[in-house]
Amino acid sequence: MTSRRDFIQKLSTGIALPGLVGFAPAKEHISQKIDQNLSGEDFWSQVRAQFPLTKDRVYMNNGTFGPAPYPVQKALESSLLEINTSGEYGSIDRERELLATFLGTKTSELSLTHNTTEGINIMAWGVSLEKGDEVIVTDQDHVGNAVPWLNRAKIDGVVLKVFSPAVTQAENLQLIQSLVTPKTKVIAIPHVTCTTGLVFPIKEISEFARSRGIITAIDGAHGAGIFDLDLGKLGCDLYAGCCHKWLLGPSGTAFLYVREGILDQIRPLHIGAGGDTGWDLFSNPPVLAGYVATAHRFDYGTQSTSLMKGVSAAAAFHLEIGKEKIESRVRELNQYVFDGLTDLKDRLDILSPVEAQSRIAMVTFRPKNTTYQAVGAELGKRGFRIRQVPEGRVDGIRISTHIYNSKAEIDQFLRVLLETLG
16 A cells, blocks of 8 residues: 555645657746737737647647646646645635626526536436437437436336437538427537547527427537537527537536526526525424525536636637637638548548538548548557547548647648558
8 A cells, every 4th residue: 555655745846647758748838928919820829828838749639628828827727835834715706707708698597517528417307207208319429418307208208219320410400400399399419529539500490499399408618618608698598508619618517598588487497506506404394485586496516616717817818819810810720620521521521521610620531441440549649639439330530630730730630540541
């Protein structure tokens, strides 16, 4: 058994992690203000300099995890030091307000969660459903959206109507409309699929659903931080989002949007401090008076002030660059990857949509003459962090790029991919 002294010594000297041997830690960095006078690749090069990402490999897996820039890390460090120095652990009220403003929603409509899956579970169990009621889902769902709804179906006899997405936004709207019956109560789909990066027309789907009295419960893991997202204008009823992917915030931070008009239709099956309007264990019988008249009833237990400070810093980082500019850049890089892969169409099949508005940040392909596992493993050896996608029977390789990536990195990737495919 490792002694306490050995343990402390390891903490002080650092422990080599599997797969990261040889990677140098980031040097101390002082964040610089973004110079809006720069343009083109010069502008995005200075953005890249705000990230501690190693240059020993090319990171193309933001769809799984978004590395935080220096301002986020600085905010985390400063908050942790302040809290652990003073013993005052602060409040997340201001951070909630800032995040709500960033997302285009009211503070009262925003619950703070710890990951997208937590928000989806609140949605899946909060909606009042009876045996035989129908919920529309896709066969390309992430486990975090699929399993909560499968669990609800398993326990309560809810019927899941599963469909395979089409390749255009118009077709997907028509497809969902064709699946609706008088028993349809919820449309529970991703904003962007994790498998091929397909973007659903959520605004149009939400308008249709509301006209039929159907609740829209959106898996928004891939939303905040790439779209110039405005939840008020998007029009859905429920949206479970994430702060540690495209928003580039700390892991363990997320949110649940609950449209004001739908609040009382969502049962708070979990509740804690701040979610109630009063309780009394000394009365006979004991009493829970009710729930607060906001979505705050859904965020229960201790919240980390430091993590939320990191989220605020991430939102500020995006705003300094410009949300619209970020979405434009993300789409530009996505198209650049797509076009490069198209040039290799004799060696691979592109599984993501051709229609530009049905893509935003991820492209998935499948090799023709070898396995995706073999290609993925070789790309990893050659210094590229990508994502293999076995889900949804895709059996492909996903490339997800963000504002820290460059066209030069994509060119490098395409050259190595060509060599790997043979």
